[in-house]
Amino acid sequence: NTITVTPTQAVGAAGTLIDDFDTTTQTVLASDPGSSTDDFALVAPESIGGERDLSVALTSIASSLQLAANDTVTGILVFDASSGATGSRRVTYDGVDGDAATLDATGLGGIDLTASDSVGLRFRIGADQASTLVVRVYTSATDFSIANIAIPVTGGAPTDTLIVRYGDFTVVGGTGADFTNVGAIEFAIETGTAVDAQIDVIETASVVVQTADFQNFESLSLGNFVFRDTNNNGIADVGEPGIGNVTVELYE
Numbered sequence: 001n002t003i004t005v006t007p008t009q010a011v012g013a014a015g016t017l018i019d020d021f022d023t024t025t026q027t028v029l030a031s032d033p034g035s036s037t038d039d040f041a042l043v044a045p046e047s048i049g050g051e052r053d054l055s056v057a058l059t060s061i062a063s064s065l066q067l068a069a070n071d072t073v074t075g076i077l078v079f080d081a082s083s084g085a086t087g088s089r090r091v092t093y094d095g096v097d098g099d100a101a102t103l104d105a106t107g108l109g110g111i112d113l114t115a116s117d118s119v120g121l122r123f124r125i126g127a128d129q130a131s132t133l134v135v136r137v138y139t140s141a142t143d144f145s146i147a148n149i150a151i152p153v154t155g156g157a158p159t160d161t162l163i164v165r166y167g168d169f170t171v172v173g174g175t176g177a178d179f180t181n182v183g184a185i186e187f188a189i190e191t192g193t194a195v196d197a198q199i200d201v202i203e204t205a206s207v208v209v210q211t212a213d214f215q216n217f218e219s220l221s222l223g224n225f226v227f228r229d230t231n232n233n234g235i236a237d238v239g240e241p242g243i244g245n246v247t248v249e250l251y252e
Contacts, residue, residue: 003212011161012205015118016111018093018185019047020201022075030056030087031064039100044069048185049108053092053100060086060193067091076158079127079189079197090188094138105141106183113137113166113179117206120165124200126154131195135164138184143174151189151197158200222250 023046028038039055054067063085068078079089092100095107113121121135131151138144147169152160166179187202189195226246227236 005208009208011163012119012122013116013208014122015116015204015206016113017046017048018121018202018204019044019052019077019091020075020203021069021077021199022046023070024052025070026052026054027066027068027071028054028056029064029066030058032058032061034064036087041098041100043096047093048111049093049095051093051096051098053094054090055092055100056087056089058085058087060084063194065089073198075200077199079195081194081196083194086193088188088190090186090190092184092186094184103138103141103184103186105138105144108183108185110181110183113182113204116204118204119207120163120168120205122203122205123162123164124158124160125151125162125197126156126158126160127151127195127197128156129153129192129195131189131192131197133162133164133197134186134188134190135169136184136186136188137169137177137179137182138186139176139178139181140174140183143176143178144172145169145177146172156196156198158198163205222248 024042024044026040026042028040030036030038036058041051041053044052056065056067058065064082065085065087066080067089072078094104097104097107130153133149133151135147136144147164149164152162154160226243227240228243230240
C-alpha cells in the first residue's frame with residue numbers, strides 16, 4: 001500500500017489566524033532626512049487580539065524603511081527598504097491598548113497557540129535576498145522565547161511557506177514562553193541591508209495525519225500430523241507417537 005502526502009498536506013492544516021492583512025490599512029515610515037522612527041497602533045479585527053502595532057527604526061543615513069499592511073500591496077504586509085537602508089521593522093500583537101511603542105507582554109490574555117494540535121506558526125512569505133525573520137513569543141515580560149528563521153528568497157513575493165515549530169524557539173527570558181499561555185507575539189526584520197519582504201498570512205499550523213491499513217502477517221499452514229502430546233507443551237517432541245485415522249475439522 002502507498003500513502004500519498006500532497007504539497008498542501010505537507011505544510012500542515014491551518015489553525016488559529018494571527019493576521020491576514022486583508023481589512024485594515026496601516027503604514028509606518030522612517031527616513032533620513034526626516035524622522036528615524038515611526039509607530040502606529042490600529043484596531044484590526046482580522047488580527048489576533050484585535051489590534052496590530054507597527055514600528056520602524058532607521059539606523060542608516062540618506063535612506064528609508066517602511067512597513068505597510070494592506071496598503072502598497074492589497075492584503076499583504078510589505079517590508080520596504082531603499083538602497084542602503086538598515087534598521088528594524090516590527091509587527092506586534094499584544095491586545096488592544098492603543099500603544100505601539102510599549103509592549104504589553106500579557107495583553108493577549110493567555111491565548112493557547114497549541115489549540116487544534118498546532119505544532120508551530122506558518123507564514124506565506126518571501127524576501128528579495130537572504131534575511132532573517134525574528135519571532136518573539138511572550139507569556140510575561142520576563143518569560144519569553146525567540147526563534148530566528150531564514151526567510152525564503154523568492155524575489156520578494158510571499159509565494160513560499162515557512163513553518164516555525166514551537167521546538168525551534170530558544171528560551172531567552174525566565175522559563176521561556178508557554179505556548180499554551182501566550183500574552184504577546186512579535187515578528188521583525190532587524191538585520192540586513194535594503195531587505196524587501198512580504199507576508200501574506202500568519203497562522204498556526206497542525207500536522208495532517210494520513211492513515212492506511214497495511215497487510216502485515218506471516219503466511220501460516222496447517223500440518224498433517226496429529227500426535228499425542230504427552231508433556232503438554234504443544235510441540236511434537238521426539239518419542240511422542242503419532243495418532244492415525246483422526247478427522248480434523250476447522251471452523252470459522
